[in-house]
Amino acid sequence: MNKLLSEVDPQVVEITTKDLARQQNTLMLIPSENYASRAVMEIQGSILANKYAEGYPGERYYNGCEFMDEVESLAIDRAKALFGAEHVNVQPHAGSQANMAVYHALLQPGDTILGMSLSQGGHLTHGAHVNFSGNLYNIAAYGVDADTEQIDMDDVGRLAEEHRPKLIVVGATAYPRHFDFASWRQVADSVGAYLLADIAHIAGLIAGGAHPDPVPYSDVVTTTTHKTLRGPRGAMIMCRSEYADKIDRAVFPGLQGGPFLHTIAARAVAFKEASEPEFKKYQGQIVKNAKALAARLIENGFRLVSGGTDNHLMLIDLTSKYEKMSGRQAADHLEDAGIIVNKNTIPFDKRKPRTTSGLRLGTPMVTTRGMEEDAMVQIADFITEALEGRQKNSIKQRIQEKVKEFCTQFPIYEYLN
Numbered sequence: 001m002n003k004l005l006s007e008v009d010p011q012v013v014e015i016t017t018k019d020l021a022r023q024q025n026t027l028m029l030i031p032s033e034n035y036a037s038r039a040v041m042e043i044q045g046s047i048l049a050n051k052y053a054e055g056y057p058g059e060r061y062y063n064g065c066e067f068m069d070e071v072e073s074l075a076i077d078r079a080k081a082l083f084g085a086e087h088v089n090v091q092p093h094a095g096s097q098a099n100m101a102v103y104h105a106l107l108q109p110g111d112t113i114l115g116m117s118l119s120q121g122g123h124l125t126h127g128a129h130v131n132f133s134g135n136l137y138n139i140a141a142y143g144v145d146a147d148t149e150q151i152d153m154d155d156v157g158r159l160a161e162e163h164r165p166k167l168i169v170v171g172a173t174a175y176p177r178h179f180d181f182a183s184w185r186q187v188a189d190s191v192g193a194y195l196l197a198d199i200a201h202i203a204g205l206i207a208g209g210a211h212p213d214p215v216p217y218s219d220v221v222t223t224t225t226h227k228t229l230r231g232p233r234g235a236m237i238m239c240r241s242e243y244a245d246k247i248d249r250a251v252f253p254g255l256q257g258g259p260f261l262h263t264i265a266a267r268a269v270a271f272k273e274a275s276e277p278e279f280k281k282y283q284g285q286i287v288k289n290a291k292a293l294a295a296r297l298i299e300n301g302f303r304l305v306s307g308g309t310d311n312h313l314m315l316i317d318l319t320s321k322y323e324k325m326s327g328r329q330a331a332d333h334l335e336d337a338g339i340i341v342n343k344n345t346i347p348f349d350k351r352k353p354r355t356t357s358g359l360r361l362g363t364p365m366v367t368t369r370g371m372e373e374d375a376m377v378q379i380a381d382f383i384t385e386a387l388e389g390r391q392k393n394s395i396k397q398r399i400q401e402k403v404k405e406f407c408t409q410f411p412i413y414e415y416l417n
């Protein structure tokens with residue numbers, strides 16, 4: 001048990017080293033990803049992974065949990081302080097499980113949920129028919145207005161009136177604008193629905209004061225911890241005290257067994273990092289960078305869904321510039337040039353989800369690397385050149401070399417090299 005990984009399994013080390021090089025040498029613009037800090041990764045790979053601790057601090061089903069209680073309580077207290085939440089459960093293994101637990105706690109199968117449609121920016125767990133949420137619950141979906149490509153609260157109010165949902169989910173995975181949570185609360189109250197804010201993408205922005213805060217207006221808030229929040233992979237649920245028992249019982253024993261204490265400890269570390277002044281600056285810079293990237297893409301002739309961005313991400317409508325190129329093809333061309341983005345449907349997309357007419361780009365990772373607005377102009381130009389020169393491998397190859405060279409100015413994880 002004392003051998004190094006390199007002695008035990010050089011094959012896995014080799015694969016990981018190749019991905020380290022990829023993470024260093026490419027521009028990673030996927031808005032749901034981030035580089036976790038060395039400190040977060042250190043504790044994730046720690047001895048805390050060896051313990052079973054079913055239950056909650058002070059009431060475990062296993063013995064030997066003294067320090068598990070300590071570390072989980074620390075994570076909970078830090079999360080409460082960071083977001084001003086009354087109750088926090090830090091055990092959900094991922095965002096999907098967190099949402100599942102909320103539905104399980106507050107709804108019966110067959111109850112109606114009003115959520116954002118997947119094709120217009122919602123998450124799978126907001127009622128997609130391929131997901132448990134679409135199978136177990138009756139789903140009504142809201143989308144964006146055809147002209148503004150933004151959510152129209154009058155329309156949401158009408159849908160709520162028509163479908164009388166028991167729970168409304170506000171949140172998205174591909175929506176570049178702010179959510180006005182106070183208006184969502186009004187709609188929920190008008191029909192007596194619970195309001196769940198799913199802030200998986202924007203939790204870091206909220207903690208850093210760069211997006212309106214849902215906590216005062218929501219019954220429950222769910223989030224992942226690995227996106228803009230820049231912690232380990234995982235999730236948590238915040239709720240009003242009156243729902244605490246139901247939520248806790250839904251997570252364990254309702255849906256999960258033993259918590260992953262090593263990632264819960266890593267969440268504690270991430271919450272500490274998120275409470276530092278630099279984190280606020282980081283989140284502000286993510287938004288400034290997104291605006292700079294968006295502005296340059298528009299200058300370069302691309303149309304962005306809703307005309308721009310308020311947060312960390314944007315959607316390019318490729319149909320405005322290229323009749324024939326799908327999102328899938330564009331994302332593959334960009335990968336050839338060392339730029340990693342998502343293909344993504346745009347509102348009212350004529351293509352299928354596997355093909356799509358759009359690209360989704362975000363700035364959390366490049367901002368973590370220390371890039372600022374001038375670098376965003378450069379990135380927009382790389383993207384433009386790569387798509388213009390897509391037919392020629394030599395052009396994409398040349399851009400890939402330029403991207404790699406550019407990336408050397410912004411090193412990641414120097415201690416691993």
Ligand SMILES: *Cc1c(COP(=O)(O)O)cnc(C)c1O
Pocket residue numbers: 032093094095096097122123125171172173198199200201224234235
């Ligand atoms: C990413 C995301 C989730 C779920 O995350 P997983 O950890 O991948 O299960 C849930 N909701 C929204 C809005 C997301 O963007």
